Amino acid sequence: MTNVLIVGASGAIARHVIAFLRGNDSLNTTLYLRNAARLADLDTTAMRVVEGDVTDTARLTEAMQGQDIVYANLTGDMDVMARVLVDTMDAEDVKRLIFVTSLGIYDEVPGKFGEWNRREIGAYLPPFRRAADLIEASDLDYTILRPAWLTDKDDLAYETTTRDEPFEGTEIARKAVAAYIMTLLEDPSKDIGGNIGLSKPGTDGDKPAFM
Numbered sequence: 001m002t003n004v005l006i007v008g009a010s011g012a013i014a015r016h017v018i019a020f021l022r023g024n025d026s027l028n029t030t031l032y033l034r035n036a037a038r039l040a041d042l043d044t045t046a047m048r049v050v051e052g053d054v055t056d057t058a059r060l061t062e063a064m065q066g067q068d069i070v071y072a073n074l075t076g077d078m079d080v081m082a083r084v085l086v087d088t089m090d091a092e093d094v095k096r097l098i099f100v101t102s103l104g105i106y107d108e109v110p111g112k113f114g115e116w117n118r119r120e121i122g123a124y125l126p127p128f129r130r131a132a133d134l135i136e137a138s139d140l141d142y143t144i145l146r147p148a149w150l151t152d153k154d155d156l157a158y159e160t161t162t163r164d165e166p167f168e169g170t171e172i173a174r175k176a177v178a179a180y181i182m183t184l185l186e187d188p189s190k191d192i193g194g195n196i197g198l199s200k201p202g203t204d205g206d207k208p209a210f211m
C-alpha cells in the first residue's frame with residue numbers, strides 16, 4: 001500500500017484526482033486542506049481528512065508521518081509554501097513530491113502566445129519560479145508540473161514538454177492534468193526529476209481559444 005498526502009486537497013485539479021482515486025485499493029490517501037467542508041460534495045469515505053494550513057508546520061508534520069508521496073496543489077505564496085513542504089518532507093524522510101506550478105515560469109512559452117501569457121500572468125509568476133527553484137535544489141524525488149491555461153472541460157488529453165523544450169499548446173483541462181498526476185501516483189518512479197509542461201494536443205495559438 002502506498003501512502004499519499006494531497007496538500008491543498010480542495011483545489012480544482014486535486015478534486016479530480018480525488019475522484020479518480022475513489023475505489024483505488026493500492027493508494028492510501030490523506031487529504032490536507034484548510035476547510036474540509038469544501039469537499040462535502042465528493043466521496044472521501046475511504047480517505048483520511050486533516051484540516052490545516054500548509055504553513056502550520058506542526059499540523060503538516062503530523063499529517064506527513066508515514067507518507068510515501070506528497071502531491072501539492074496550492075496557490076498563493078508558492079515559495080513560502082514550497083519551503084515548508086520541502087523542510088517538512090526532509091524532517092519526516094518523505095522523498096517523493098509532485099508539485100503543480102504554471103506555464104511561463106522559465107519564460108519557456110514561445111511566440112505570440114508567450115508574449116500574451118507574459119502580459120496576462122507574468123507578474124504572478126515569480127513566487128512560482130522561486131518555488132520550483134527551491135524544489136529543484138532539494139534532494140527530493142520531485143516532479144514539477146507546468147500546466148497550460150486551465151479549463152473545466154471533461155477532457156483527458158494531454159501532451160508533455162520537458163524543462164528545456166519550448167512550451168507547446170495554450171490550454172488543458174484540469175481533469176487531464178489530474179489524469180497525468182494519477183500516472184505518477186500509480187507509478188512513483190515515473191518522471192522523477194521531471195519538470196513537465198502539460199497542454200492539450202492541437203491547442204497551439206496566439207492565446208487560449210476560450211479567451
Ligand SMILES: NC(=O)c1ccc[n+]([C@@H]2O[C@H](COP(=O)([O-])OP(=O)(O)OC[C@H]3O[C@@H](n4cnc5c(N)ncnc54)[C@H](OP(=O)(O)O)[C@@H]3O)[C@@H](O)[C@H]2O)c1
Binds near residue numbers: 038101147150
Ligand atoms: N488558472 C490557470 O489557467 C492556471 C494555469 C496554470 C497553472 N495554474 C496554477 O495551477 C495550480 C493548481 O490549479 P487549481 O485550479 O487546482 O488551483 P485552485 O483551485 O486555486 O487550488 C489551490 C488550492 O490551494 C489551497 N491553498 C492555498 N493556500 C493554502 C494554504 N496556506 N494552506 C493550505 N491550502 C492552501 C486552496 O485552498 P482553500 O480551498 O483553503 O482556499 C486551494 O484549494 C494553481 O497554483 C494555479 O495558480 C493555473
